[in-house]
Amino acid sequence: MTILEIIVLALLQGFTEFLPISSSAHLILPSQLLGWSDQGLAFDVAVHLGTLAAVLHYFRRDVGLISVSWVGSLKGQHDQHSRLGWLIILATIPAALFGLLIKDFIEIYARSxxxxxxxxxxxxxxxWYADAKAKQIKQTDQLTVRDVIIIxxxxxxxLIxxxxxxxxxxTAGLLLGLTRQAAAxxxxxxxxxxxxxxxxxxxxKLLKSEQAVDWTALGLGTVLSFISAYVCIHFFLKVIEKMGMMPFVIYRLALGVFLLAFVFYF
Incomplete structure (x- = not known):
């Protein structure tokens, strides 16, 4: 990978991982438009590590409170933070199960x-529909088990x-009545x-492979994805109540039309 490829792909991953605009839609653009080769499994791991570090650092206080309270709940000590911890675990189960069952199928047949x-x-x-029509009156402490299963x-x-x-x-959070800030x-x-x-x-998978590792690319990719993801989370939460989801909806529609035009005419 060239330095330019590392910078572009790491920034794309960081900025698009947490915005409602689809990281996968953006990560195929360099390969489709510029003919860049696949970045490889090691680089994928690195940029995901960067985005994970960003969200952990940004929500470090919440994560700390939730973690401590969740451990306490195992001893029978329950509060709103431990409840949120259990709800987060519950929300993770469907994606984890589906990922184990159909991830390979999606990789083969749905990445076009x-x-x-x-x-x-x-x-x-x-x-757009959820943002325009939803009530937006609930906070995260008002989420029910049913709500979290739906999310x-x-x-x-x-996974698609x-x-x-x-x-x-x-979208699911908004349709269930969460405010934009709470849903985000x-x-x-x-x-x-x-x-x-x-x-x-x-x-x-990486440990089982014999893929050569470019440590410079991994280090730079991790740092850039961390910085871009952190900046993205910070500003998104700052402005979401004022501007709503419409700018992202318009962007998604324009990107989708562009990709369709590329598929059928280029």
């Missing part, structure tokens, strides 16, 4: 430009490339275990 373009548009329109199933759907994990979980924060919190699981799975 046509699928990604279609899901980018379809779930972009669903995000967890939505996160499982995000182009859906956007953050986009579909925010819960989406970011439930990303932690799923990114950790995905990164662990990729690491195991």
């Amino acid at each position: 430009s046509l699928v990604i373009a279609s899901t980018t548009i379809i779930f972009g329109l669903l995000l 967890g199933l939505a996160q499982a759907i995000a 490339p182009g859906t956007s994990r953050s986009g579909i979980t925010m 924060r819960f989406s970011f919190l439930i990303s932690i275990p799923i990114i950790l699981l995905a990164g662990g799975y990729q690491t195991l």
Whole structure:
């Protein structure tokens, strides 16, 4: 990988992992438009580590409170933080199970430009509907088990490339009545275990492979994805209540149309 490829791919991963615009839709663009080769499993692990570190660092206080309270709940000491910890675990189960069962199938049959373009548009329109029509009155401490199961199933759907994990979980949260801020924060919190699981799975594959490791590329990719993801989370949460989801919906529609045009005319 060249320095330019490392910078572009790491920044794309960092900025798109947590915005509701689909990281997979963006990561295929360099290969499709510029003919870049696949970045490789080791680089995937590195940039996922960077985004995981970013969300852990940004929500370090929440993660600390939830972790300590969750451990306490195993001894019978329950509070709102331990409850949130159990809800995060519950929301992770559907995606983890679906990932184990159908990840290879999706990798083989669903990573085409046509699928990604279609899901980018379809779930972009669903995000617009949720943002425009939802009540937006609930906070995360008002989530029920039913709500979290629905959000967890939505996160499982995000295994389909182009859906956007953050986009579909925010959509589900909005439809269930969460405010934009609450939907975004819960989406970011439930990303932690799923990114950790995905990164662990990729690491195991990497350890079994004989792929050469470019440590410079991995180090730079990790740092850049961390910085871009952290900046993305910070500013998204700052402005989401004021600007809503419409800018991201418009962007998704434009990106989807562009990808469709590329599929059929280039």
